[in-house]
Amino acid sequence: MSRKIGKAVNEFNQQMKPVSLWADAWKRLRKNKMALISLWVVGFYALVALTAPLLPFLDYRTQVIEHSNLPPSFRPAGQLVIQKLEAQKALIEDRINNDGMTSLQSDLDQTNADLQFAKDHVNDPVNHKVYIFGTDSLGRDMLAKTIYGARISMMVGLIGTLTAVLVGILIGAISGYIGGWLDNILMRFVDIMYGLPYMLIVIILMAMFRKEGQSSIFILFIGIALVSWLTVARVVRGQIISLKNSEFVEAARSMGASPGRIIFRHLLPNTLGVIIVFTSLSLPSFIMNESFLSFLGMGVSAPLSSWGSLVSEGANTMELYPWQLLAPAIEMTLFLFFMNFLGDGLRDALDPQSKNRT
Amino acid sequence: MSRYIIRRFLSLIPTIFIIITLSFFLIRFAPGGPFSSEKNVPEQVLQNLMKKYHMDEPMGKQYLRYLGQVLRGDLGPSFRYRDSTVNELIGDSLPVSMELGTVALFLATLAGIGVGIISALKQNHWQDYTVMSIAVVGISIPLFVVGPVLQLLFAMKLHWLPLSGWITGRNGFAAIIMPALTLSFPYFAYIARLSRASLLEILRSDYVRTARAKGLAERTVIGKHVLKGGLLPVVSYLGPAFSGIITGSIVIESVFAIPGVGRIFVQSALNRDYTLIMGEVIVYSLILVVMNFAVDIIYGFLDPRISYN
Numbered sequence: 001m002s003r004k005i006g007k008a009v010n011e012f013n014q015q016m017k018p019v020s021l022w023a024d025a026w027k028r029l030r031k032n033k034m035a036l037i038s039l040w041v042v043g044f045y046a047l048v049a050l051t052a053p054l055l056p057f058l059d060y061r062t063q064v065i066e067h068s069n070l071p072p073s074f075r076p077a078g079q080l081v082i083q084k085l086e087a088q089k090a091l092i093e094d095r096i097n098n099d100g101m102t103s104l105q106s107d108l109d110q111t112n113a114d115l116q117f118a119k120d121h122v123n124d125p126v127n128h129k130v131y132i133f134g135t136d137s138l139g140r141d142m143l144a145k146t147i148y149g150a151r152i153s154m155m156v157g158l159i160g161t162l163t164a165v166l167v168g169i170l171i172g173a174i175s176g177y178i179g180g181w182l183d184n185i186l187m188r189f190v191d192i193m194y195g196l197p198y199m200l201i202v203i204i205l206m207a208m209f210r211k212e213g214q215s216s217i218f219i220l221f222i223g224i225a226l227v228s229w230l231t232v233a234r235v236v237r238g239q240i241i242s243l244k245n246s247e248f249v250e251a252a253r254s255m256g257a258s259p260g261r262i263i264f265r266h267l268l269p270n271t272l273g274v275i276i277v278f279t280s281l282s283l284p285s286f287i288m289n290e291s292f293l294s295f296l297g298m299g300v301s302a303p304l305s306s307w308g309s310l311v312s313e314g315a316n317t318m319e320l321y322p323w324q325l326l327a328p329a330i331e332m333t334l335f336l337f338f339m340n341f342l343g344d345g346l347r348d349a350l351d352p353q354s355k356n357r358t
Numbered sequence: 359m360s361r362y363i364i365r366r367f368l369s370l371i372p373t374i375f376i377i378i379t380l381s382f383f384l385i386r387f388a389p390g391g392p393f394s395s396e397k398n399v400p401e402q403v404l405q406n407l408m409k410k411y412h413m414d415e416p417m418g419k420q421y422l423r424y425l426g427q428v429l430r431g432d433l434g435p436s437f438r439y440r441d442s443t444v445n446e447l448i449g450d451s452l453p454v455s456m457e458l459g460t461v462a463l464f465l466a467t468l469a470g471i472g473v474g475i476i477s478a479l480k481q482n483h484w485q486d487y488t489v490m491s492i493a494v495v496g497i498s499i500p501l502f503v504v505g506p507v508l509q510l511l512f513a514m515k516l517h518w519l520p521l522s523g524w525i526t527g528r529n530g531f532a533a534i535i536m537p538a539l540t541l542s543f544p545y546f547a548y549i550a551r552l553s554r555a556s557l558l559e560i561l562r563s564d565y566v567r568t569a570r571a572k573g574l575a576e577r578t579v580i581g582k583h584v585l586k587g588g589l590l591p592v593v594s595y596l597g598p599a600f601s602g603i604i605t606g607s608i609v610i611e612s613v614f615a616i617p618g619v620g621r622i623f624v625q626s627a628l629n630r631d632y633t634l635i636m637g638e639v640i641v642y643s644l645i646l647v648v649m650n651f652a653v654d655i656i657y658g659f660l661d662p663r664i665s666y667n
Contacts, residue, residue, distance in 0.1 A: 207627035208388030336498035
């Protein structure tokens, strides 16, 4: 049997192109249509959020008080204001003429004056603005607000996940590789932490340690990072324990590789698949947790806003101006939806045996 | 088995002890105190208040005093609601939250298992795809989005259900529908995915093939053989699901203005009502820990393959 060194062969001893784990996974991912769409959508969100300051969006801080609570539309704001005022005028006139509510006369005069003003200024540059997602109660563009909310939410998700992964890898690797009493202590600690009602503790942290008006993102990160590393640590530990007595590690050790080198060069790359899957599935859950806190009024504080705080604001005015709730809610749900699909797809691609598991 | 139960039960004690200790010191080291937001309180009055609630003692002594109290089942007086004790406040609100949580968990389990069975039996048919897409939506969509959107639709536009609030007694049914549905949605979705996956695995297993080969009716195969093994993972998920529902109900209670424990919890954390926060944390973690314990035990009874010795 002649077999060239370094060339892969199949079971019939024919030479074939070697396929790495990653190429194989990528091939499987590409076959999964839903995961591919998700990849594009998530990429689009990330791109828009990253480059938002460079793109020609309206400024999310600019308040135009005449443009308050405008519905989503592709028409310029000036015309919408006129339309809104005319509807208001018709309503007041109806009340005066049919219900005899003459006390509304002064309101009618005011509306007429506003209408005249709006008509005179319809060609001002400010009235040429187009708000495709509508505006909020201070006349700020909802599209820009939700995009900047997305930036905060995605940053929280990213930093939370990164912290979780780094701390988890470190503790899991040490615990699994060294073993013995250290492993015992670390894993008992992880068990106990799992038992904590951690959202309650995060709420306490946020409520008590953040100061009014001060950016509390830092405490939010601490709170979220406090518990998020547990799962990674467990998974990495399990993988390392199952691999640390295998031949290739033995070989590395016999060549005099240090424990650090064995862990980082030989063991961790083997856990990368699991870690990527964890990352993609926990990103949405971090975003969800942050928005949960923001919704309760304990997440990021004004002037920053995240998807959660935007939804919370929108819920207060939803009866009159439903788009203020729906714009951030739909944007956020779509992102989480595709992120979850991408995570599922990645898991199926990197670990084909686990297909059809939840 | 009984030895396992006892050992497992004893291991609950350190967990609860750690939770109490951790939250006690976390709360005490936070800046500000329960009386710091009162306006124009003379120094002497403040000192008397501190004295009355033993806040002037060293931290360690306060901690031991509190532990002793808790062991006797007394969670102390509320610092903010001066005329009630923490026991009374929790006693009033806990039944409300428990009712909401139980109804939600019941709905989630029932609907989730049903949907899971359908989509596992109809794998890769349109029923499966539809249901599983809904399930991913269920996992992706936050509770506080579902709640207000349902309110907008069913209370404000259609006027079918009350917008918010809580009614005790027989008429409470209409008021509980929306919050319970909202709360159960993500757990319904997760249980559906979970039961689908494990049923699919069982459907391909050898003993199911044997059951079919010996000519059993499909009904019997599914009902007697597949469901028994396939629903075990759902049982073990009930523990975490219940804890999620407890946290989730904090948001639901504030969206729907329900006077449960969750609403008091957020308020007490903002007010720095030390004893009330502690009381709530203890109650919550007791529920959690006991629930997980119960699920572990039930699992052992249901799955004969597990041995505890």
